[in-house]
Amino acid sequence: MKKLLPSLLLAASLLAAAPQKPKLVLFIVVDQCRYDYLTRYGKEFRGGFDRLLRNGASFTNAQDNFFPTLTAVGHAILLTGAMPSATGIVGNDWFDRQTGKHVTSVSDDATRLVGTDGAEGASPRRLLVPTVGDELKKANGGRPRVLGIAVKDRSAILLAGQKADGAYWFDDKSGMFVTSSYYRSALPDWVRTFDDGHPADRYLGVTWLSHRIPKDGSPLYKPVERSPFGLELMEALAEHALQAEELGKRGETDLLALSFSSTDYVGHDYGPDSPEVHEALLSMDRLLEKLFQAVDREVGLSSVLVVMTSDHGVSPLPEVSRARKVPGGRLPLAAISDWVQAALASKYGPGKWVAGCWDLLIYLNRNLIAQKKLDVADVNRAAAEALLRMPHIARTYTREQLIDDPAVRDKTDRRVKESYDTVRGADIEFLPQPYWVFTTDQTMHGTTYDYDTHVPLIFMGSGIRAGRYDSTVPTNDIAPTLAEILGVPKPSGSVGRILSEMFTQ
Numbered sequence: 001m002k003k004l005l006p007s008l009l010l011a012a013s014l015l016a017a018a019p020q021k022p023k024l025v026l027f028i029v030v031d032q033c034r035y036d037y038l039t040r041y042g043k044e045f046r047g048g049f050d051r052l053l054r055n056g057a058s059f060t061n062a063q064d065n066f067f068p069t070l071t072a073v074g075h076a077i078l079l080t081g082a083m084p085s086a087t088g089i090v091g092n093d094w095f096d097r098q099t100g101k102h103v104t105s106v107s108d109d110a111t112r113l114v115g116t117d118g119a120e121g122a123s124p125r126r127l128l129v130p131t132v133g134d135e136l137k138k139a140n141g142g143r144p145r146v147l148g149i150a151v152k153d154r155s156a157i158l159l160a161g162q163k164a165d166g167a168y169w170f171d172d173k174s175g176m177f178v179t180s181s182y183y184r185s186a187l188p189d190w191v192r193t194f195d196d197g198h199p200a201d202r203y204l205g206v207t208w209l210s211h212r213i214p215k216d217g218s219p220l221y222k223p224v225e226r227s228p229f230g231l232e233l234m235e236a237l238a239e240h241a242l243q244a245e246e247l248g249k250r251g252e253t254d255l256l257a258l259s260f261s262s263t264d265y266v267g268h269d270y271g272p273d274s275p276e277v278h279e280a281l282l283s284m285d286r287l288l289e290k291l292f293q294a295v296d297r298e299v300g301l302s303s304v305l306v307v308m309t310s311d312h313g314v315s316p317l318p319e320v321s322r323a324r325k326v327p328g329g330r331l332p333l334a335a336i337s338d339w340v341q342a343a344l345a346s347k348y349g350p351g352k353w354v355a356g357c358w359d360l361l362i363y364l365n366r367n368l369i370a371q372k373k374l375d376v377a378d379v380n381r382a383a384a385e386a387l388l389r390m391p392h393i394a395r396t397y398t399r400e401q402l403i404d405d406p407a408v409r410d411k412t413d414r415r416v417k418e419s420y421d422t423v424r425g426a427d428i429e430f431l432p433q434p435y436w437v438f439t440t441d442q443t444m445h446g447t448t449y450d451y452d453t454h455v456p457l458i459f460m461g462s463g464i465r466a467g468r469y470d471s472t473v474p475t476n477d478i479a480p481t482l483a484e485i486l487g488v489p490k491p492s493g494s495v496g497r498i499l500s501e502m503f504t505q
């Protein structure tokens with residue numbers, strides 16, 4: 001007995017250190033939600049954001065520690081804890097050198113959409129590492145339910161992972177929530193019933209602020225998803241999922257991952273300082289509270305771990321920056337691509353030199369380089385040097401610099417290098433100067449500047465000490481922290497640490 005006592009005490013203290021295992025993890029991504037929205041609108045929040053800020057552990061300096069800060073890249077990191085060099089999700093779009101084709105992070109021609117016209121589907125096939133949901137299922141004989149729901153396919157799929165029971169997203173042509181044959185051959189009854197009510201139709205012809213949702217056009221439901229009404233649709237479907245899938249009620253810990261994409265669309269269309277984004281955030285606040293009350297009725301909020309964060313921030317509209325006497329402007333991707341094309345054509349002769357240019361990634365035409373018997377590294381360097389001469393380009397990186405050059409000047413270099421995937425990575429990656437956006441209208445994100453990288457991160461649940469936590473934490477820390485709370489192995493690509501400072505002892 002005397003001998004047993006110390007080890008029992010030790011076991012008891014270890015048990016007390018990690019929060020109690022929740023019945024449900026409710027993982028919420030508010031797409032393109034900058035941290036400063038919480039402080040800017042904090043006094044106006046009366047709903048879910050307010051509840052999270054009062055009762056949760058809020059990390060005030062959570063940072064996207066990767067490049068480029070785009071939706072697919074960010075969502076792939078949030079529940080894997082890995083860098084893009086390991087997730088394999090290097091952009092929203094990239095050039096697949098094996099097939100010579102443009103691909104998206106989740107496009108998969110071996111699958112079909114389920115719940116609509118049967119067009120090409122999507123899958124997590126390009127995600128190379130497991131998610132927390134995958135680990136949760138693996139450690140518990142597959143019994144936990146893991147679901148992803150979003151307006152965007154990539155957000156639902158990349159949060160949910162390979163072993164998920166389902167991922168559902170909004171099809172802006174049909175106005176329906178759909179899935180892919182990767183998961184199942186038919187929609188479950190609860191999604192079909194939801195779709196049968198044509199929930200998106202009620203917003204056609206409706207006005208929000210000064211914007212009227214048209215009653216016709218193609219794709220018909222695009223203006224719906226690009227408004228706060230997209231948030232309402234998401235919240236309504238999440239409530240159906242809670243009930244129909246009996247989440248948190250079966251003696252297993254389940255995981256429901258939700259990504260509210262419409263905040264991103266509204267932010268792109270009107271900019272972070274607009275009345276429209278303000279309106280979308282107030283809607284989000286109200287809908288989060290509606291969801292929390294539903295969770296409380298169904299499961300009991302005290303047995304649920306809620307995590308709220310974002311995949312990236314956004315730059316102000318350049319016009320707004322200039323009015324504030326901050327430098328900034330537009331560097332359209334087409335102009336960047338044309339600049340590189342012209343430089344290579346003048347140096348090496350005619351031909352289509354750029355194979356693809358998406359966001360901050362440029363892929364060159366390797367076939368043409370081989371045909372002309374040129375050295376790939378020389379051509380990459382020539383392209384990068386030319387691009388650096390373009391006004392308002394701050395930095396360029398060639399594939400060779402990212403792989404071979406050990407020099408790291410600062411945090412920005414480190415982020416770009418640590419994110420580089422040697423198979424899928426671009427030939428040239430670049431960064432514009434701060435407040436310069438690579439789009440002809442609206443605004444954009446993707447850089448390593450704070451307006452793109454600083455996101456909210458709040459944990460709320462039993463065993464979590466509420467309050468502010470001001471240290472800098474990369475969003476890679478979320479996945480290992482969840483794995484610790486769930487008592488499952490860290491996802492294998494994870495590079496983060498456990499945020500144990502918020503655990504009550």
Ligand SMILES: [Zn+2]
Nearest residue numbers: 031032071311
């Ligand atoms: Zn996004």
